[in-house]
Amino acid sequence: MVGQLTIKVLGELNVTRQGQLLPLPQSKKTRALLAYLAVVGRPQRREHLCKMFWEVPDDPRASLRWSLHKLRPIVNTEGHVRLHADHNSVLLSPQTVEVDFNGLACLRPADLDVLDTETLESLATTFRGEFLEGLCLQHCPNFEAWRLYHRDRALRAHMAILRALIRRLQDSPERANAYSLVLDRLTEEIAAVGLPGRWSEPSVSATFETAVPSPPVTPSKRSQEIRFCKTTDGVTIAYAVCGQGSPIVRAAHWMSHLQYDWESPVWRHWIDALSEKTKLIRYDERGNGLSDWVAEEISFKAMIADLESVVDAAGLDRFTLLGVSQSCAVSVAYAVRHPERVSGLILYGGFVKGWRKRSDSHEVATHEAMTALIREGWGQNNPVFRHLFTAMFIPGADQVQMDWFDELQRISVSPINAGRLHEAFGEIDVSDVLSQVTIPTLVLHARKDAVVPFQSGREFATGIPGARFVDLDSANHILLANEPAFEQFIREVTRFVAETA
Missing domain, CATH: 1.10.10.10 (Winged helix-like DNA-binding domain superfamily/Winged helix DNA-binding domain)
Incomplete structure (x- = not known):
């Protein structure tokens, strides 16, 4: 030409x-x-x-x-x-x-x-x-x-x-x-x-208009290794390994990105604290982060399969399993299926039944409207809609943390997948298997959590035989680095891992 x-x-x-x-x-x-x-x-x-x-x-x-x-x-x-x-x-x-x-x-x-x-x-x-x-x-x-x-x-x-x-x-x-x-x-x-x-x-569009702002990176000896594995239905799952010691697997939660979380002001302190004395394995579930965004099935069953694939790929015989938010139910289901592999179960900020299974007509109508809004408003440049979620997840955050989380929501998941995941969370129900959990269990929940009500955490502790419950004084669904509740969370988790590993 x-x-x-x-x-x-x-x-x-x-x-x-x-x-x-x-x-x-x-x-x-x-x-x-x-x-x-x-x-x-x-x-x-x-x-x-x-x-x-x-x-x-x-x-x-x-x-x-x-x-x-x-x-x-x-x-x-x-x-x-x-x-x-x-x-x-x-x-x-x-x-x-x-x-x-x-x-x-x-x-x-x-x-x-x-x-x-x-x-x-x-x-x-x-x-x-x-x-x-x-x-x-x-x-x-x-x-x-x-x-x-x-x-x-x-x-x-x-x-x-x-x-x-x-x-x-x-x-x-x-x-x-x-x-x-x-x-x-x-x-x-x-x-x-x-x-x-x-x-x-x-699977992520290479032409997204904006991206998560990375906070300043200082020289550090921190390092993680990102690997990939395949699930039984052919979906590629990304998982990361960092730290040394007894293994702890953090089951995937909504809105994660292994690479951006690594330096984020919202998740970095979690990663550093959990990997200080243990080998921490994290992964992005299907539809999120570095894992495949194109997946035929996004369901509670698929979430369990993702966890099983990562554990097998990482070659773990026995480990501590940490569930956060909706992955608490995923962790419970895995522990019931594979009790011989889980030395201890930690559940933070989770729920036993999803919003649809709780059968509250007002709540169902609210969440159905939210699903429609997610599909329409999630991918827009203006973060106002996503900021509503940010204000619920981390109301105690500063402006830098809030801005980062606003953008993470968009870069980690597409509007369609965000809607599909929100629908899938509504169908979760592990109430029938709580009594079958036979391994030591620690349940923690923030007292004023606006995303998952405090009562939901108590339901885990009530239904799982011998479970110990810890009440954390916080309104943040994701505990922030500068709050006493996070220090208490780490103390409890560290002690529990030492006792059960």
Whole structure:
């Protein structure tokens, strides 16, 4: 095509027109804006771009106009208008721009088995380095989360391509060895930053408009290893391992993301405290986080199967099982099925029966309305709807924690899956099996929890023989780092694990 513009993001950002390298603006934000528009390939609201790249004390709209002014001479040439901007939105037309990431974005793991060797080698050469290497914007957390997400995705895909080539070239040791050396280097890089080492077909849209803002990261010896396993119905589940000692499995709860939770101001203190003296295994249930977002079945039965798959994949013979919120019921069901593997059962903030099974007509009507609202309002840029959930989950949070949780809700689960999960939680009922729990059980519940009423925790303690109940003085469904209730929670859990492990 005459005047074809090529934008390469798999490495340092560069732009070429008819093979000639073009000079780019010195402003890193302007270059980042160009890369973002190129990869996304669809109209972006000016309001969203301002929020992603510029801080409120500045004049975001003026800054955006200045950056677009700098980009137009680069992308609009020879009569081709590629950059379209009106009062509301901005678009870099994907039909007139070639982006090296696009070939990767549409590639699926199954494709690697059918593509010819020449095509695979061509794909391998597109990786000149890390996704947008060197284009880090420390003061633009939304852009950074987006960049890191694509960096991780590109690294996993690169490794999968290299593995396919190594298998394909077994009869050509010299060529295979060259790819093995590259794979070894990537493996070391991934180990250094704690990224998943395997690639599964991405179910999350690669063009989400905003992402969870990552809080400042300080140097630390903390590290986690993210792994993947398959359930009996073929769903890929992501799980993470950190710490050393007796194993404790935290059954998955709604809205989790192994990678973002790791540095979050809402969950980091949980992870650090629980892994200080134990080996902590966490996982994202189907429909959430790094696990498959496309799953035919999302149900209580499937949640139990996810837990069983993770325990088996982690090679655990005996462990402490921690249930949080709806995963308390999942943990109870697992403990009844596999009592020989669970040394102790910890239940925090859970319920015995879901909202539909509690048969309160007013509550059912309320939750049905909430399900409809979730499907309609969850994915919108305006976090007002999701903030209603945030205010219920962590009413004692500061602004940073609330903002983070607002965005986590969107990045960790799609509106459709959020609705499906909410429906599935309504069908939970383990009331008939509580008396069958034969292992030591510790039940904890926040006294003023607005998400799951205090009475729900007492029902677990009443129905499970010999269960010990601890009343925590808090209104937060997710206990925060600076409250005495969290310190009490950790003391009780630590003592219980030591007594039962």
